[in-house]
């Protein structure tokens with residue numbers, strides 16, 4: 244059954260009742276339904292009348308107060324490619340680069356952050372039976388084709404998290420607000436929303452029954468930043484690796500995607516850059532501090548080259 248709530252609170256009431264899946268833009272949910280991965284009812288947010296916080300972008304950049312940015316979870320990704328985001332160029336670039344214009348016109352910020360991983364073994368109806376993500380005990384990718392899978396081995400599952408916006412928001416230390424039956428609540432950092440990636444049964448740590456309401460960025464306005472990706476063949480696919488770098492008075496921040504079951508901060512590399520290492524040395528130090536997967540070890544050099552290019556681009560940028 245598909246429910247069409249008219250307000251955010253109706254959506255939460257329905258969601259808190261049990262096993263129903265929220266559908267925002269539907270670009271991931273519909274795919275999952277096709278793959279036989281959806282159980283229970285659907286709560287379609289199509290008719291929800293969002294307030295400014297749930298369905299819009301608000302920025303205080305240039306208003307004479309500390310710059311901050313709030314983005315409602317129901318905001319279409321295409322709506323992020325606007326001058327209001329100019330103070331956070333790494334985020335604007337991420338939003339206008341991901342997927343295709345058609346997908347960005349339909350997909351929402353909440354759906355972009357909370358989309359499920361695209362591991363081809365998990366998504367295949369005949370191959371997922373014993374997959375960790377389906378509650379099983381093995382990972383077919385570990386003994387199969389894992390060229391596009393994780394570089395960092397952080398848990399039983401080696402799929403990569405698909406969220407480009409997650410990678411960008413991580414670099415800006417973003418936080419998020421949820422709507423629950425008890426009301427609106429600040430729920431912590433986007434980094435905590437993703438967690439460590441060690442639990443294969445969850446793509447994110449959003450509290451059960453909660454609706455992601457908005458994300459907030461209070462840092463990084465005016466820092467030089469850049470987002471980029473390395474792809475296999477076209478732009479209209481998930482990247483092999485992606486990264487957002489932010490260079491500010493406190494040093495360099497690097498967030499990477501395509502390397503782990505969650506977007507990750509590369510703190511060892513950040514520290515190395517702070518003590519004068521080159522981008523290549525910094526990424527190699529980061530990778531030396533982690534357990535790597537052999538099939539995707541080619542991503543180390545890809546990431547090093549990408550981060551170097553992004554630091555160069557951020558360096559040339561004047562705000």
Ligand SMILES: Cc1cc2nc3c(=O)[nH]c(=O)nc-3n(C[C@H](O)[C@H](O)[C@H](O)COP(=O)(O)OP(=O)(O)OC[C@H]3O[C@@H](n4cnc5c(N)ncnc54)[C@H](O)[C@@H]3O)c2cc1C
Pocket residue numbers: 264265266267268269270271272273316317340341342343346349350351352353354355356357358359405406407408449453454455456479480481482
């Ligand atoms: C060809 C192609 C290339 C792509 N490339 C990329 C890429 O490079 N980078 C990238 O990030 N994505 C990429 N995508 C994926 C696309 O960005 C996602 O499918 C989209 O962002 C999902 O948004 P949606 O609103 O359609 O989510 P939906 O499909 O509606 O939902 C996705 C998930 O989020 C949950 N959800 C949605 N909103 C909320 C909320 N407010 N609160 C709680 N839960 C919620 C849903 O229950 C569901 O589990 C690509 C897609 C295609 C088809």
